[in-house]
Amino acid sequence: MPTPSSKLFVIAAFLLLAVFPTFASAYGLDFVTKIMVYALFALSLELLVGSVGLVCFGQAAFFGLGAYATVWFSPESDAASIAWLLPACVALAAAAALVMGALSLRTSGVYFIMVTLAFAQMAYYVVHDTPLGGGSDGIYLLFKPVFKPWLDLDKPNALYGFTWACLVGVFIVLALLNRSRFGRALAGIRVNAQRMRATGFSTYPYQLAAFTLSGAIAGLAGFLFAVKDGYVNPEMLSWHLSGAVLIMVILGGIGQLRGALIGAFVFALLQEFFKSESIFGNMAKHWHLGLGLTIMLSVMLLPRGLVGVPEQIKNRLKGKAHAAP
């Protein structure tokens, strides 16, 4: 359950993001847009891992399909309208999730992790090895989608605002969903699926609905990413990305929506930090090393992720107070 202070945190964070463009550089704007897309992507996985307790290791497939769909569906000579392109891309990702979920939800635990990974690898090789995906070079999005006359996503400010709105919208939807009957049933399935069935809940359709919704949100993130870069490549479906988004969710803290936001931001900032040549010089080439070690350390020291830090500090202080004479 969100506490008042956590609500305040989320509202403050969204307001800060809303005013950020007024003082940001072009680079900063692009960077934060990217982070917000990752945050959306992380939210999609948080719905599965945090709410339903399903560890999906193929989330990049839906992200990548949403991105590729943006290029596939866009006409070659003109800008597409967001009004139909966005729903179409999201629908494609959701349809893929529906099929993949229908099959993989028949397994559970580590088998579920492996089956989702296998499906994502299949999708990866489809775009990597067939003419459909343009091979490892990827394909360019020649015209960025517009919503005439108000919105042109070719403009960085417009894209930033649109991404922000998507992030806030999805966050609100998921927050509502978690406290609804649907969300409570998902939580029950996470904690004790056997009891849920004995009580009269058919768990499979609930899980499948959540899986499909998660795929749709990941597809939305993929759409935004494709529009931002104007380019898609097979790496957007790779297992590295599925792993990275899982790390964002774990780093931020499983079971809290804001954990996905925090995780995405911290992950991206850490990545930039360890890649920075002015700090690490030649070692910057090996940024994976520093990032990996930091993540291992944080998982060891912060079992409940970054959202659990305030409570950990509070407990530590309480413990000290007790120990004092």
Next chain:
Amino acid sequence: MQPLENDATVLMRGHQITRRWGGLVALNQVSIDLKAGSLHAVIGTNGAGKSTLINILSGEFPPSEGRVELLGQDVTQWPQDQRARAGLGRSYQRNNIYPPFSVYENCRLAAQANDQKPWLWWRPAESAVQSRAKAEEVMARCGLTEWQDWPAGLLSHGQKRQLEIAMCLATEPQVLLLDEPLAGMGAEETERMLTLLTQLKKDHAILLVEHDMDAVFRIADRVTVMVNGQVIASDVPEAIRQNPAVQTAYLGEGEHAVNAS
């Protein structure tokens, strides 16, 4: 749907149920009738097949042979959740609750099974007034109201057993399958549970698996004795006490054990 059996008071029936695990026969041609307003106890040593019987009746897994009927319908092929929605409630031998949730939420979630409406995703679960009222009601009935905000995992063992029953009742079942609800309970808690069971049997058909012979013979209207997956006797409690086969096979050496209870 046509009732398979004319006897309207039989709410649940297991007919010639057999369950094999490889070469092992866990249940052999077991038949049982659960009637409205009646508490039917099943006793037997560990491994006699009592829990297997409950699992098959509730739909946890299917029988190898035989038929299960619920409220006059053949439900042998029905999944567990469908049987539950049709009016079947069960409790588990081991506590099977939602430990991180509050006692109230455990009950409310169970009540929600009757009013699921997952498509109302924007409305808070608390806006479903029926489920809330039902949760309050079953907590009061099972003596859990004062613990309603506690995480269920922190309850005592006896309270968790009570919560099991409360969650069962929250779905408004007509048939209750209770797997050792008295296990590990203190004397006071046992008394409270027996009072509750006596009330419940007025408007439910209850199957009670229990090791506490004293309790069984006090509240059961009918007792079935199982040994090695087979029913060796099924009768009213008095007749079971006198049954020589039961005495030798289950109740121990001669009349000694029976009289001791």
